[in-house]
Amino acid sequence: MKTAALIAAAGMSTRMAQFKQLMKIGSRTMAERVIVNFQQAGITEIVMVTGYRSDQLEKELRSFGITFLRNPRYETTQMFDSAKIGLEYLKERCDSVCFCPVDIPFFMEQTVEILLDQQGDIIQPVFQGKAGHPILLRASLIPAILAYQGDGGLKGALNSIENLKRIRVPVEDEAVLMDADTREDFKRLVDVHNSRLIHPKIQVTLVNHKGFFDEMTLELLRKIAASGSVREACGQLGISYSKGWNIIQNAEDGMGCRIVERQPGGRGGGTANVTERGKKLLKLFETYEEQLNKISGELFQEIFLSGDLF
Known part of the structure; x- marks a missing residue:
């Protein structure tokens, strides 16, 4: 679109x-x-x-x-x-x-x-x-x-x-x-x-032995949910199709469940949808990151901007 x-x-x-x-x-x-x-x-x-x-x-x-x-x-x-x-x-x-x-x-x-x-x-x-x-x-x-x-x-x-x-x-x-x-x-x-x-920015990574869900995973899932296509989502993010699937696989391994449902297709790569569990993960991650950045901004204001450093 x-x-x-x-x-x-x-x-x-x-x-x-x-x-x-x-x-x-x-x-x-x-x-x-x-x-x-x-x-x-x-x-x-x-x-x-x-x-x-x-x-x-x-x-x-x-x-x-x-x-x-x-x-x-x-x-x-x-x-x-x-x-x-x-x-x-x-x-x-x-x-x-x-x-x-x-x-x-x-x-x-x-x-x-x-x-x-x-x-x-x-x-x-x-x-x-x-x-x-x-x-x-x-x-x-x-x-x-x-x-x-x-x-x-x-x-x-x-x-x-x-x-x-x-x-x-x-x-x-x-x-x-x-x-x-x-x-x-x-x-x-x-x-x-x-x-x-000058402002703080917190970037969250969920870890289970190794990192499996971060900002790139979040953006990829958002775009898959909007487009119904892993290939199109990867194109919008400027990453290769194979890298996109590696990110999805890594997230699914970390979560121990499927977060993207695949329907195989031809050259277009088929269709894909974020599962209900994946949508819940997406929402929770967004909420968690939003709250952390809000708290971080308040602490930054209190600690850094209350004095005369800046």
Whole structure:
């Protein structure tokens, strides 16, 4: 399945009183950060809708190899109108669209990867009960969105479509809620950037005489569950088919049970599904790693950031 990213960047930044698309946080502008976040998550088809100071913005970003579309009526239209321009362009070019305003620059690539692993019509990240961006939309919704003439922007358009499978995915990523409409918002983003420069990351390996389940195993099982194919999952991870099966076999030896069901096929490698026991292992491992990183972050804040070392 091909996913594209759509970035709305046509606005005039009136509340910021500065062209926020090119305001720098650290070494990158806000627009650059949104692009890079999507690229690091593996999305290569990226469309940005520009408007105000479009020539300058497009010149600054031309090295990123993205597609630019323009909203010529940016002064009198809303962000939803820019979204429609991008969706019209993408409707026959992808299976799903990850939509984000340009002023939400710090969502993590892992958040995008989590969204891409879900199966639904509308998939949205949620932090502490509040929904944020980016939003993943199935391309099958685009005609209805384009036809919508009511109020409420994109949210109103989506609410008008019946029988949708909506998925709200809890994420440990506060930045999905953090935009930059005002200078106070921008200062908060700078603080987030500075706090992320040095941070702990715990990587867990389950061991039974030897290591048998780690981050690579986790990602492989996630992608098998989403695609139903070991070969496709290996291709997405950039590993060989034989290495993928070695990882699965090692995990099954360590657990003492089967975690991937195989149905042999021809050259395509047949089909594969994660077993119920494998799904339970996957969930427990994710929960354990998430909790460890949360505790680690709290200890890091208490021990390292409470003093004057950084």
